[in-house]
Amino acid sequence: MKDDTCIFCKLAAGEIPSATIYEDQEFRVLLDLNPATRGHALILPKEHFMNIFEMPEEWAAKAFALAKRMSGKMKEVLGCDGFNIVQNNGAAAGQTVFHFHIHLIPRYEHDGAGI
Numbered sequence: 001m002k003d004d005t006c007i008f009c010k011l012a013a014g015e016i017p018s019a020t021i022y023e024d025q026e027f028r029v030l031l032d033l034n035p036a037t038r039g040h041a042l043i044l045p046k047e048h049f050m051n052i053f054e055m056p057e058e059w060a061a062k063a064f065a066l067a068k069r070m071s072g073k074m075k076e077v078l079g080c081d082g083f084n085i086v087q088n089n090g091a092a093a094g095q096t097v098f099h100f101h102i103h104l105i106p107r108y109e110h111d112g113a114g115i
């Protein structure tokens with residue numbers, strides 16, 4: 001179900017232009033507007049789920065499988081030294097956009113990112 005008031009629904013649907021690095025029928029992966037490090041990307045499902053609790057298990061399984069594949073490819077392309085895969089649920093956990101997303105954060109030696 002799409003939510004007309006949700007910016008990530010619009011980004012995922014391609015209604016707002018974005019720096020997309022991967023897309024299939026169910027997901028879009030795009031660069032974060034305010035990157036923590038070089039290459040910081042977000043996996044967005046094309047369906048609207050507020051958080052992991054609202055998301056069916058099959059969607060969660062596909063999202064995290066994609067995180068596995070994307071992080072491997074990004075490591076190759078970017079030559080990063082490590083990787084944070086982060087997924088926030090609820091304001092108390094630091095979620096600011098209430099459409100499920102997975103952060104893919106390449107890490108570099110001494111990058112100083114406070115994650």
Ligand code: 5GP
Nearest residue numbers: 007018030031032033034088094095096097
């Ligand atoms: P959260 O804190 O909800 O886990 O992460 C939200 C992330 O979305 C932040 O890293 C923020 O920079 C990113 N973000 C917010 N609005 C936009 C946007 O319009 N476009 C893109 N590409 N990223 C966004």
Ligand code: ZN
Nearest residue numbers: 006009048099
């Ligand atoms: Zn949404």
